[in-house]
Amino acid sequence: MSAKRKVNLPVKPVRMDVVYYYPCPHCGRELPLISPVQPVLVQCDKCSGQFPVVPVDERMSRFLKLISANGRAAIDQDYL
Template structure:
């Protein structure tokens, strides 16, 4: 049996924002990847669809820029 060295923790390759929308049919928090256009969501609990309001694309870009697309969000102990 060969001994292997411990794996180095993988660092983020990118960043996405998840936004939660309340299902108007059953009340469940439904996660979506920050929709920047009006869209229809499907609840993963009851399966029914409902319209969602988009998020501001500039805000999403700002957060991604401030966190260097995930690179700046790494715990300093692992840099």
């Protein structure tokens, strides 16, 4: 019996998010947060310390997504 082999083709991204890194004031670990647009209290996954973070400008995050066509403009040209 011959089994059909499925060819695995590279998959293109469908959207993007902007990740900001906030250093924990207790242990120094950099916590990745996806565009926090409101003040929020976060908990470090390393030391369990809690701390508030300064929000980012929502308009700037939207602008970055817009100019990159939601990530599609960042695709390597060899794969288009």
